[in-house]
Amino acid sequence: MSASPPNEMVIQSDSPQRSEQVGAALGRLLRAGDLICLSGQLGAGKTVLSRGIGAGWGADPPLSSPTYNLVHEHQRERDGARLQHIDLYRINGLADAATLGLDDILDSDDIAIIEWPERIADYLPQAQLRIDIELVDEQGRDLIINARGERYLCLLNALRDAALARS
Numbered sequence: 124m125s126a127s128p129p130n131e132m133v134i135q136s137d138s139p140q141r142s143e144q145v146g147a148a149l150g151r152l153l154r155a156g157d158l159i160c161l162s163g164q165l166g167a168g169k170t171v172l173s174r175g176i177g178a179g180w181g182a183d184p185p186l187s188s189p190t191y192n193l194v195h196e197h198q199r200e201r202d203g204a205r206l207q208h209i210d211l212y213r214i215n216g217l218a219d220a221a222t223l224g225l226d227d228i229l230d231s232d233d234i235a236i237i238e239w240p241e242r243i244a245d246y247l248p249q250a251q252l253r254i255d256i257e258l259v260d261e262q263g264r265d266l267i268i269n270a271r272g273e274r275y276l277c278l279l280n281a282l283r284d285a286a287l288a289r290s
């Protein structure tokens with residue numbers, strides 16, 4: 124962890140439950156308009172992490188894998204805030220992005236969690252928290268968390284504190 128630059132943190136996860144916990148810690152820290160991008164191969168754990176983020180943020184019912192619809196909207200009961208869970212695996216180029224209303228989502232106060240952001244990389248704002256999930260072994264995952272922009276540096280530092288407080 125000490126070798127990472129200040130805008131990066133690597134968390135080692137040894138189970139889906141641990142990944143959900145990390146996600147939940149992040150979800151508790153989210154604010155209106157935040158953008159979280161999740162990369163990694165199929166089965167890496169992007170949806171598992173998303174579920175944790177949603178749980179920490181307060182989504183009920185929980186986030187699931189957005190199979191048919193690329194965008195799943197979640198609302199939080201206590202304040203009506205919204206979280207958009209977006210899976211771009213099946214997107215067919217930028218024209219689709221317009222159809223999905225991604226611009227509106229990114230301009231709004233909704234939180235956006237995007238799986239497969241590389242599908243439309245140039246289209247997304249630079250300022251974001253990006254998490255790359257790398258497979259280590261069957262249950263092992265490296266969560267490589269990278270902050271771009273001031274808001275996301277704050278978020279990363281808060282997550283670092285939360286992660287340290289836990290271990």
Ligand SMILES: Nc1ncnc2c1ncn2[C@@H]1O[C@H](COP(=O)(O)OP(=O)(O)O)[C@@H](O)[C@H]1O
Nearest residue numbers: 136137138139142165166167168169170171262
């Ligand atoms: N440490 C871990 N973190 C997250 N998922 C894990 C981990 N270890 C094993 N898994 C398994 O890997 C799979 C990840 O699936 P999923 O989250 O749908 O992947 P993705 O959305 O990246 O395609 C699940 O079956 C989960 O149980």
Ligand SMILES: [Mg+2]
Nearest residue numbers: 169170188238
């Ligand atoms: Mg997924």
